[in-house]
Amino acid sequence: MISHPVTADLFNGLAELEDTGRGWLPHRLPRAARARCDDPQLLSAQAQPSGVRLAVRSAATVIELDLLRTRVVLTGVPPRADGVVDLLIDGRRVGHAAVYGGDLVRIDPRTGASETEFGDVATLRFDGLPPQDKTLELWLPHYERTELVGVRTDAPIVPVPTGRPTWVHHGSSISQGSNADSPSTTWPALVAAARNLDLVNLGFSGSAMLDPFVARVIRDRPADLISVKIGINLVNADLMRRRAFGPAVHGFLDTIRDGHPTTPLIVIGPLHCPIHEFTPGPGSFDVEALAAGAVRFVALGDPDDAVGPNVGLRRLTLRGIREQLAEIVHERQVDDPDLSYVDGLGLYGPGDEAAHPLPDNLHPDATTHRLIAERFGAVLGALSRRR
Structure with missing residues (x-):
């Protein structure tokens, strides 16, 4: 398997990547905008990568992502389902995988008090992919903060600018x-x-x-x-x-x-x-x-x-x-x-x-x-x- 550097040009739909020391965090608002607001709700939402996807061209038959999610649970409120990564090949959704592990933040909505439990990185593997050259898009979870720790494939990859409006x-x-x-x-x-x-x-x-x-x-x-x-x-x-x-x-x-x-x-x-x-x-x-x-x-x-x-x-x-x-x-x-x-x-x-x-x-x-x-x-x- 080939391990690839995590760089902004691998992604569509984001503003910038931040090196958190644990992984690479996609932001949907750039740093200058985030500096204009200290609202935790907004800062949390913009770091949940809705619409952000890793997009590459490759003949790979296997692709693996190492992800570190942050899951927020409100005390007394039933939790959401686990976040999902969608795999699209040449624009067609062909698979998905639920994210697991990661950090858990518990918040008491009555007092605002919170506590964090730190967890492990999840590895999601998509295999059995067609061996011909193709566009792979991996859509990151739309409501969980997600840091990308690693990307591996069994063939070289190149970034794919969309070329679309x-x-x-x-x-x-x-x-x-x-x-x-x-x-x-x-x-x-x-x-x-x-x-x-x-x-x-x-x-x-x-x-x-x-x-x-x-x-x-x-x-x-x-x-x-x-x-x-x-x-x-x-x-x-x-x-x-x-x-x-x-x-x-x-x-x-x-x-x-x-x-x-x-x-x-x-x-x-x-x-x-x-x-x-x-x-x-x-x-x-x-x-x-x-x-x-x-x-x-x-x-x-x-x-x-x-x-x-x-x-x-x-x-x-x-x-x-x-x-x-x-x-x-x-x-x-x-x-x-x-x-x-x-x-x-x-x-x-x-x-x-x-x-x-x-x-x-x-x-x-x-x-x-x-x-x-x-x-x-x-x-x-x-x-x-x-x-």
């Missing part, structure tokens, strides 16, 4: 892939495969907050298509009021346009989420559900606070955000014909709830990821025909 997408945990089956079957990954796009996934669980440094990252990345999904995290974090929201959206889009003045830019409104349609945040775990061993979320805000007489001080709901986003995009389209708005209810709406309920009241399941992907892919097809 680059799609930069920013959003929340749904965009990162929460509840998807695997990293190559999140809804953005499915759309990218169907539309032959090179995905850069900037979906950050709990952290799509219109942060200026994220807008600058998008501004500075090469992109042939950009989309930003705005709304749910601002509501369930109860982060801002109506007065702050509109200017924040404008500022976010202005910054992106500084680097991409004519790149197709799609603003996506929130998907249907019953708990937050008319009820502001904050959102929280449903304590009764946790006691029964299930994970569900509830909205703790007062619906009256979203319709008060002082319009600027109204708290945000998903319905209110959709109305403002539609107005903002309509106003900007006068000077920006390459800007589009997609109502999230067209991707997952009230009519889908019976057949595709949100298992935890907040995130779609794996089947619904596919539904969203199919519908957004159709949107991209319609937009491309209009250009």
Whole structure:
């Protein structure tokens, strides 16, 4: 077996690699952006390599990855399934393997106290691969921090630049892939495969907050298509009021346009989420559900606070955000014909709830990821025909 140096050119979909002393950690935000925020939620999410994949050309029949994951478990909350690595050969998913071992971080959500148990490196082996020259893509787990410790094959490898149009997408945990089956079957990954796009996934669980440094990252990345999904995290974090929201959206889009003045830019409104349609945040775990061993979320805000007489001080709901986003995009389209708005209810709406309920009241399941992907892919097809 040939052992290969772990270098950034082996990867697609990342910003940079960090040598942690134990392995190589892919970051989806560059160091300059990470320095602008000390929020543990964001820093954790961006180090979970959703959309990051090792991509090489090789005649290898065996490939091995040594991985060191960091698994976070909340006290009293049922843990997620183990993270998975997907293997694609020439764009077709042919295998997957669950990650094991690694470090375990236990957090008490009531107090914030945490403790860490350090674990061992996992070795994932994919063998019996066809011996001809081919493109191998190994998609890293989309919701576990994953350090790559080693890469081995039984034949030489060369990095593979995608050569495809680059799609930069920013959003929340749904965009990162929460509840998807695997990293190559999140809804953005499915759309990218169907539309032959090179995905850069900037979906950050709990952290799509219109942060200026994220807008600058998008501004500075090469992109042939950009989309930003705005709304749910601002509501369930109860982060801002109506007065702050509109200017924040404008500022976010202005910054992106500084680097991409004519790149197709799609603003996506929130998907249907019953708990937050008319009820502001904050959102929280449903304590009764946790006691029964299930994970569900509830909205703790007062619906009256979203319709008060002082319009600027109204708290945000998903319905209110959709109305403002539609107005903002309509106003900007006068000077920006390459800007589009997609109502999230067209991707997952009230009519889908019976057949595709949100298992935890907040995130779609794996089947619904596919539904969203199919519908957004159709949107991209319609937009491309209009250009």
